[in-house]
Amino acid sequence: MDVKFTNDDLAFRDEVRTFFEEQFDFDLAKRVLNDKSGDYKSAIVAWQKKLYEKGWIAPGWPVEYGGTGWTITQRYIFECERGRLGIPDAVPFGLKMVGPVIYTFGNEQQKEKFLPRILSSDDWWCQGYSEPGAGSDLASLQTSAELEGENYIVNGQKVWTTFAQFADWIFCLVRTSKEIRKQQGISFLLIDMKSPGVSVKPIITIDGKHSLNEVLFENVKVPIENLIGEQDKGWTYAKALLIHERAGIAEVADSRSNLNSLKLHAAAEISGGAPILADPVFQMRLSDVETELMALEYTELRALASMAEGGMPGPESSFLKIKGTEIRQAISELALQLVAYYGGALEGNLDPGALGHDFASKARVDYMYGRAASIYGGSNEVQRNVIAKMVLGV
Amino acid sequence: MNFKLSEEQTMLKESVTRFIRERYDFDQRKQIIKSEEGYSPDCWATFAELGWLSIPFAEEYGGFGGTIEDVAIVMEEMGKGMIVEPYVPTVLMFGQLLALSQNNELKSEYIPKIIDGSYLGAFAFLERQSRYEITDIRTKATVQDDNYIVNGEKAVVYGAGNANALIITVRTSGEQFDRDGVTLLLLESDCPGVETKPYQMMDGQMAANVSFNNVSVPQSNVLGSVDAGAELMEALVPLVILATSAEALGIMSVLNELTISYAKTRNQFGAPISSFQALQHRMVDNFMAVEQSRSMLYRGLCAYGEEEAETPIECLRSLHAMKVIISKSAKRVGEDAVQIHGGMGMTDELNIGHYLKRLISINTLFGDADFHQKKFNELSYKT
Ligand SMILES: Cc1cc2nc3c(=O)[nH]c(=O)nc-3n(C[C@H](O)[C@H](O)[C@H](O)COP(=O)(O)OP(=O)(O)OC[C@H]3O[C@@H](n4cnc5c(N)ncnc54)[C@H](O)[C@@H]3O)c2cc1C
Numbered sequence: 104m105d106v107k108f109t110n111d112d113l114a115f116r117d118e119v120r121t122f123f124e125e126q127f128d129f130d131l132a133k134r135v136l137n138d139k140s141g142d143y144k145s146a147i148v149a150w151q152k153k154l155y156e157k158g159w160i161a162p163g164w165p166v167e168y169g170g171t172g173w174t175i176t177q178r179y180i181f182e183c184e185r186g187r188l189g190i191p192d193a194v195p196f197g198l199k200m201v202g203p204v205i206y207t208f209g210n211e212q213q214k215e216k217f218l219p220r221i222l223s224s225d226d227w228w229c230q231g232y233s234e235p236g237a238g239s240d241l242a243s244l245q246t247s248a249e250l251e252g253e254n255y256i257v258n259g260q261k262v263w264t265t266f267a268q269f270a271d272w273i274f275c276l277v278r279t280s281k282e283i284r285k286q287q288g289i290s291f292l293l294i295d296m297k298s299p300g301v302s303v304k305p306i307i308t309i310d311g312k313h314s315l316n317e318v319l320f321e322n323v324k325v326p327i328e329n330l331i332g333e334q335d336k337g338w339t340y341a342k343a344l345l346i347h348e349r350a351g352i353a354e355v356a357d358s359r360s361n362l363n364s365l366k367l368h369a370a371a372e373i374s375g376g377a378p379i380l381a382d383p384v385f386q387m388r389l390s391d392v393e394t395e396l397m398a399l400e401y402t403e404l405r406a407l408a409s410m411a412e413g414g415m416p417g418p419e420s421s422f423l424k425i426k427g428t429e430i431r432q433a434i435s436e437l438a439l440q441l442v443a444y445y446g447g448a449l450e451g452n453l454d455p456g457a458l459g460h461d462f463a464s465k466a467r468v469d470y471m472y473g474r475a476a477s478i479y480g481g482s483n484e485v486q487r488n489v490i491a492k493m494v495l496g497v
Numbered sequence: 498m499n500f501k502l503s504e505e506q507t508m509l510k511e512s513v514t515r516f517i518r519e520r521y522d523f524d525q526r527k528q529i530i531k532s533e534e535g536y537s538p539d540c541w542a543t544f545a546e547l548g549w550l551s552i553p554f555a556e557e558y559g560g561f562g563g564t565i566e567d568v569a570i571v572m573e574e575m576g577k578g579m580i581v582e583p584y585v586p587t588v589l590m591f592g593q594l595l596a597l598s599q600n601n602e603l604k605s606e607y608i609p610k611i612i613d614g615s616y617l618g619a620f621a622f623l624e625r626q627s628r629y630e631i632t633d634i635r636t637k638a639t640v641q642d643d644n645y646i647v648n649g650e651k652a653v654v655y656g657a658g659n660a661n662a663l664i665i666t667v668r669t670s671g672e673q674f675d676r677d678g679v680t681l682l683l684l685e686s687d688c689p690g691v692e693t694k695p696y697q698m699m700d701g702q703m704a705a706n707v708s709f710n711n712v713s714v715p716q717s718n719v720l721g722s723v724d725a726g727a728e729l730m731e732a733l734v735p736l737v738i739l740a741t742s743a744e745a746l747g748i749m750s751v752l753n754e755l756t757i758s759y760a761k762t763r764n765q766f767g768a769p770i771s772s773f774q775a776l777q778h779r780m781v782d783n784f785m786a787v788e789q790s791r792s793m794l795y796r797g798l799c800a801y802g803e804e805e806a807e808t809p810i811e812c813l814r815s816l817h818a819m820k821v822i823i824s825k826s827a828k829r830v831g832e833d834a835v836q837i838h839g840g841m842g843m844t845d846e847l848n849i850g851h852y853l854k855r856l857i858s859i860n861t862l863f864g865d866a867d868f869h870q871k872k873f874n875e876l877s878y879k880t
Contacts, residue, residue, distance in 0.1 A: 238840060243766075306844055309835075309851075315840075376673075436828075440865060443629070446861070448696055448698055449697045449698065474836070474843065478842070482836075484775045
């Protein structure tokens, strides 16, 4: 065990810091990142392209496919700096989800076709797993794919598909045979969103925004070369991916950044002539969260270190997901508490400045959307079941 | 002691329930929120016909002479329908400030207009910097002949956009944070120099920022005594907190009902999700939270207006404790309702998230749980 930064690490930290400070458009981010509109898409893609050009877009990938080859410490430093400056993480669907599945289970042709465009953010991916009847019990999914000659014919309905409205491609779990054990008979298919028969319907969430969708498939032809691995074995690939997804949802750096903003706002918000940050009760609320986050930072580091040795993360990723989302939600709850009356105002055409708090609206949106963090990526109840079974062995 | 509703109270309760069933389902409410006024004048007229606008007013002004319990009964039911009409701003804030004041001329002029539904009011107490300190006031009024000249701005004033008249808090003497030196003035919304910028709140209700630029208000429009407006406010706040706590209770009980029935019909892993103990325990905790909230509301109702019988400190302790328990319960019940509904709970189309938003607004009104817990501590643990 050795947890000290070397001189090289410190030099790396300076390099990351300088790059972020010089290249990230903080003003633009402030305007659009909360917005989830087309402007959001173009801003985040532009940023990801900068990371790509720098060679830093895929720290988690093996070097041969475009990864950075960083040490665990370097990855930790990169995330710390990202959190410190409040820079958003890359959109996960391509880089953290389907990318690893393709380089792990895909064939050469698929790697050549898809990986470069994921790295360069030229393709936007979305995740087509959940269905109306298959949420926590994902394996009961019904969307069917029948092989006819060189194509699968796909029929069915996916739901809660994040950013399907922006997507060029969707990776789907589909049923290719009706086996007794429902986990068998599922396949992993990559589907071009421009295929005839694919349609997307928006779902507005309680934050008032549009990030979710229904995706409908009506006799959609998907060439057989878009099947990952073997037919009927998709569940195995999906499970590997879910573990990645969960570890990613810990979002430690983002919680760090949100906590930093919260402290700044609490210092600026005055009550009875004194900043809220000076209120001992609010301080206790803050430190309840911050101490948890400090522990989680090192839990994540330990997980990264064991991944560096053993490859795939195991069921511990469920632990990161639960703690990470609970902390994230706790921060958003405090932010909403801080903005008090103003948090409820939908400013509409009003200049947000007229409401006194320019961070109130973000606090409301983060809180509302943040309720989903304990639902998506496998709900926190289901993660607890996983830990009970896989880790505790009960 | 008796916790049963009287026959009259049962009828009152049922009239609100029936109204919501027939005229105020979730889709009808959505249409109302989308309308230009942001509330339904039609529904308001019905409230007047059904006598709901008259409940807390004395008979000599045409009121029903009802009790705080009667108000709580109506509010609990209104909570279930998430009524967006300005009942709290008009009847309970504007109206009760009038009722609590000694200004008989203003009372006879305005209370009948509230009761017949022709007049809306609002209470502008919040300023950008004041948060939960209701006597932190910068808006100033200076005397000129028979008038006050008012300058300043109020923020997030529920109901102000549609109000015919406002009661505002102004500083007539002392410094920004002083309890003394606050005066309440009643003024018509269309007075020269009053500017209102309305917007919608997440709970579907309308609020506004209101600015005052050399607005002239006759001295005869003072409510309570000059410089002693804090007393009147301190009499009003418990009443509003009790009413909105009853509203929160109504919302929480609907959320629990909806969540339980959803969990019984939603199947995953070949069984209703209600069969999973992890969820059962949460639903039980939420059931207990609602029962504790109801007990606390009753305790608060008993304490209110009983300063003579009990010590004033005991009454206040009960009210602060009520706000603490009900805010905490509201947060957990609302958030768990979303959680147990899964993805469905996150949709704007379903009512669940909207109930959560109203609960959060209620929690904030006149101080959140931490604020009231601090007040409770101040009264309880003197060293
Ligand atoms: C904002 C958001 C974004 C999403 N993005 C995507 C996406 O891009 N792609 C995609 O495929 N999906 C996405 N999802 C879907 C998400 O993965 C599902 O919502 C989730 O798996 C839960 O499924 P469900 O909504 O059907 O809830 P259900 O499975 O019906 O669960 C309802 C409740 O029951 C509980 N529960 C279920 N089973 C058990 C059990 N065995 N023990 C205890 N409790 C249990 C759950 O925890 C939950 O509280 C998203 C969801 C949200 C809210």
